[in-house]
């Protein structure tokens with residue numbers, strides 16, 4: 422029972438479990454009943470409904486789609502930080518950026534980097550990426566950075582798009598990047614920070630449900646981050662979501678996942694190059710069809726091409742040892 426008197430029976434909870442799984446792939450174990458009561462109870466009262474079953478009927482009824490978006494806004498957990506999992510940002514700076522620079526200097530790739538932050542929450546993740554990439558690959562040197570940031574939560578996306586956070590967040594941002602890219606609020610904005618214009622210009626937003634059977638995001642991407650979201654999925658929806666995601670990753674691209682996530686179920690398609698960092702397994706993708714945006718002759722060429730080894734292919738053992746030096750935060 423929440424204040425205001427709306428209770429959630431086991432049967433009602435079971436209906437919400439199924440609905441939330443069907444809509445977003447999120448698996449809520451029975452232990453999450455208090456969370457559903459807390460997060461949705463307020464909405465039931467706001468709508469002047471008498472019970473959860475009345476809310477469920479509304480969600481399922483005609484025109485329920487808009488309310489389902491609102492319900493998912495409330496049910497999702499949006500905790501995030503700037504430069505979360507700093508080892509991955511160190512890897513980006515020390516391995517990927519030099520690899521992209523070398524390849525561009527050798528005219529093997531354009532001076533363009535495309536990244537997808539696939540559950541961007543309130544924006545800290547894509548703006549952290551933007552800081553690193555703009556610092557090392559600046560537009561003045563001919564680089565074009567394009568970061569797509571998506572999330573299922575419209576509420577989180579609105580914060581991300583506004584690019585304004587409480588001042589306490591500055592603790593998460595390295596001093597140099599803070600000075601180079603962030604603005605401190607004055608007068609009515611005192612106590613807040615905002616991403617500067619350059620940062621904002623390279624990040625674009627889109628609502629996207631990773632559980633949807635198909636979606637359009639463009640790509641292929643050089644780097645995809647899908648971190649701390651698939652922990653809420655059950656194994657079946659997690660594998661399906663990752664397989665869809667991988668269709669948008671460049672054959673030479675990288676996938677970063679959260680520290681608690683393993684892709685052992687996908688060992689046919691990806692290989693681990695460092696803790697929580699994966700690449701498509703080209704040997705096994707020889708017969709793969711065209712990637713999104715790729716024509717058949719290019720797909721054929723890709724499948725015939727032998728990929729040159731890069732630093733990202735260093736033996737996992739030595740990568741582990743090197744990355745252990747970087748503390749997590």
Ligand SMILES: C[S@@+](CC[C@H](N)C(=O)[O-])C[C@H]1O[C@@H](n2cnc3c(N)ncnc32)[C@H](O)[C@@H]1O
Pocket residue numbers: 445446447497498499500501502505539540541542543546571572573574577629630631632647648649650653679
């Ligand atoms: C804990 S946050 C992680 C944010 C960020 N990736 C990080 O690691 O800091 C999880 C995010 O996943 C989003 N999410 C949950 N289910 C989703 C789905 N089916 N499709 C897309 N995003 C989803 C939530 O809205 C939330 O913003």
